[in-house]
Amino acid sequence: MKLARTVGTVTLSKAHPSFATAKLRCVEVVDSIDQIDKQPLGGDTMVAWDLCSTGLGDLVALAEGPEAAQPFRPDVKCIDASIVALLDEIDLE
Template identity: 80%
Template sequence: MKLARTIGSITLSKSHPAMANAKLRLVEVVDSIERVDTEPLGGDTIVAWDLCSTGLGDLVALAEGPEAAQPFKPDVKPLDASIVALLDEVEL
């Protein structure tokens, strides 16, 4: 699981039928915990399925790989990343 910040939304004109009603967000991965409050974060930019109704600038937890599709089982979704939590605060 990775920390990321939402930086935009994605709109699809055509998509796979399994992606119907998908809410997609553009997120920037936090590359270093010391930079969690800075912008830009400096990490990779990823498109993720938004399971938490996030807003622009929200800090989120990002699941990638097979774990990203787990909430949809037994349905199969063609995705590599999903937002699984909205984070209020990070404390070390």
């Protein structure tokens, strides 16, 4: 799981039927906890299925790979990343 920040929304004009209810967000991965408040973050940018109704600028937890599709089981979704949590606060002390 990775930390990321939502930076945009993705709109599809045509898609596979399994994406009919998809809410997709463009997210930027947080490379280091020291850069969590930096804008822009400078990390990798990717498209993720938004399971948490996030808004722009929200800090989120990102699942990647096969784990990203686990919440949809037994349905099969061809996704590589999903937003699985909206993070309110991070305390490292």
